[in-house]
Amino acid sequence: MSRPRAVLVGVLVPDREPDDLEASLDELGRLCDTLGLDVVGRVTQRRSGTGSANVLGEGKLQELGEWTGVFGDPSADVVVVDHELTPSQLRNLQNATGAEVLDRNGVIIEIFSGRARTREARLQVELARLAYLAPRLRELGGPSERQAGRGAGETALQLDKRRIRDRMAELRRELAEIEATRGVVRDRRTDSRQVALVGYTNAGKSSLMRALTGAEPYVADQLFATLDTTVRRLHPEVTPPILVTDTVGFIKDLPHSLVASFRSTLDAANDAGLLLHVVDASDRDWRQQERVTAEVLEEIGADDLPRVLVFNKCDQLPPGAEDALRAERPDAWYTSAHVPARVADLHDRIAARFRADDEEFELFVPWDRSGLIGQVRAEAHVVSEDYEDDGVRYRLRAPAKAAAKLQAACGGPLS
Numbered sequence: 001m002s003r004p005r006a007v008l009v010g011v012l013v014p015d016r017e018p019d020d021l022e023a024s025l026d027e028l029g030r031l032c033d034t035l036g037l038d039v040v041g042r043v044t045q046r047r048s049g050t051g052s053a054n055v056l057g058e059g060k061l062q063e064l065g066e067w068t069g070v071f072g073d074p075s076a077d078v079v080v081v082d083h084e085l086t087p088s089q090l091r092n093l094q095n096a097t098g099a100e101v102l103d104r105n106g107v108i109i110e111i112f113s114g115r116a117r118t119r120e121a122r123l124q125v126e127l128a129r130l131a132y133l134a135p136r137l138r139e140l141g142g143p144s145e146r147q148a149g150r151g152a153g154e155t156a157l158q159l160d161k162r163r164i165r166d167r168m169a170e171l172r173r174e175l176a177e178i179e180a181t182r183g184v185v186r187d188r189r190t191d192s193r194q195v196a197l198v199g200y201t202n203a204g205k206s207s208l209m210r211a212l213t214g215a216e217p218y219v220a221d222q223l224f225a226t227l228d229t230t231v232r233r234l235h236p237e238v239t240p241p242i243l244v245t246d247t248v249g250f251i252k253d254l255p256h257s258l259v260a261s262f263r264s265t266l267d268a269a270n271d272a273g274l275l276l277h278v279v280d281a282s283d284r285d286w287r288q289q290e291r292v293t294a295e296v297l298e299e300i301g302a303d304d305l306p307r308v309l310v311f312n313k314c315d316q317l318p319p320g321a322e323d324a325l326r327a328e329r330p331d332a333w334y335t336s337a338h339v340p341a342r343v344a345d346l347h348d349r350i351a352a353r354f355r356a357d358d359e360e361f362e363l364f365v366p367w368d369r370s371g372l373i374g375q376v377r378a379e380a381h382v383v384s385e386d387y388e389d390d391g392v393r394y395r396l397r398a399p400a401k402a403a404a405k406l407q408a409a410c411g412g413p414l415s
């Protein structure tokens with residue numbers, strides 16, 4: 001079956017640059033592609049705002065109608081608007097074009113719906129989808145309204161709305177339960193060292209995850225390839241181990257219902273000792289993408305965590321561009337998930353960053369406590385070791401907590 005064809009609609013409001021609208025429509029086109037739509041055209045118009053009943057003026061609305069077959073054979077099946085529509089704008093456009101109408105948020109929510117894999121992600125997406133659909137139900141007339149005919153329609157609609165409310169309450173309850181279990185897992189992990197890869201969708205977070213850990217996350221030249229958080233050990237391993245977390249990507253104008261419902265997933269980032277803010281250096285819009293990511297991090301309360309900007313895809317930069325970037329952002333790290341030597345460099349920087357926070361200390365393990373040697377090697381980096389008559393004298397590096405624990409374990413009259 002051929003894919004449905006979509007025509008994109010963008011409005012150029014007075015304080016917006018034409019380039020910015022074009023870039024936004026490019027991104028919307030990629031979102032449509034991810035959703036399974038073929039983008040066949042664009043209709044744009046300069047307007048004083050996005051609030052008018054039909055979004056577009058009369059002439060442009062006709063142009064759109066030509067695409068959707070109001071006057072003949074349709075060349076597009078779906079109209080996709082690049083900003084958020086009110087429920088009544090959505091209905092008006094649907095009536096005027098005779099085609100299905102989606103707005104940016106609707107597209108993003110549909111992508112998320114099709115892609116969520118873990119139970120938690122599925123519940124979160126369903127919640128977001130219902131929150132998005134509920135206010136639009138009356139305007140569109142739900143399926144049961146059409147089936148039940150006019151008189152009974154209102155009651156059926158009210159019934160639908162009540163069902164949605166009940167379902168949303170149920171989803172919130174289930175999510176709270178999952179969250180509570182995770183709290184337990186999290187507490188157990190407070191000693192572990194975590195790095196979270198965060199950033200704009202398609203920046204290469206999962207590719208870096210794969211390169212840094214040997215895990216096999218889903219990587220695709222698609223927006224929102226990842227919707228679930230995964231955690232793996234940094235590889236080659238360091239002692240004590242560092243965990244790497246891959247997270248869902250951000251996008252501009254991320255629907256609020258999604259930010260809210262993904263908060264717990266994104267919260268994984270909140271457990272991290274270090275955030276790697278991954279930016280696609282080869283994307284001409286990286287500055288905006290960096291800004292959007294920073295804003296979402298602030299929204300989820302992760303903006304006070306230690307954070308390093310990581311420019312990825314440096315292999316795709318034209319000659320000289322990386323030097324220019326380095327001059328502009330001397331504190332950032334530069335890498336490419338596709339170049340092993342550069343991944344190794346990133347690995348070492350991560351390890352060094354954690355090592356810098358470690359304490360270096362001396363530990364004497366008497367022979368009669370040699371059972372502790374395994375624990376020492378698992379929890380601390382061995383700088384040096386000397387075998388003496390009555391035990392082993394170590395110089396170790398470890399996080400303060402682990403250091404205190406080992407010292408307590410080896411303490412006592414013999415040490």
Ligand SMILES: Nc1nc2c(ncn2[C@@H]2O[C@H](COP(=O)(O)OP(=O)(O)OP(=O)(O)O)[C@@H](O)[C@H]2O)c(=O)[nH]1
Nearest residue numbers: 201202203204205206207220221224225226249337
């Ligand atoms: N040339 C080049 N391509 C890369 C690099 N890193 C990732 N890519 C490509 O960029 C695309 C997106 O990569 P992903 O790792 O899926 O990106 P992501 O940030 O996880 O994306 P989402 O999960 O959608 O948020 C894929 O086609 C990757 O092969 C890189 O360093 N160089």
Ligand SMILES: [Mg+2]
Nearest residue numbers: 205206225226
């Ligand atoms: Mg990903």
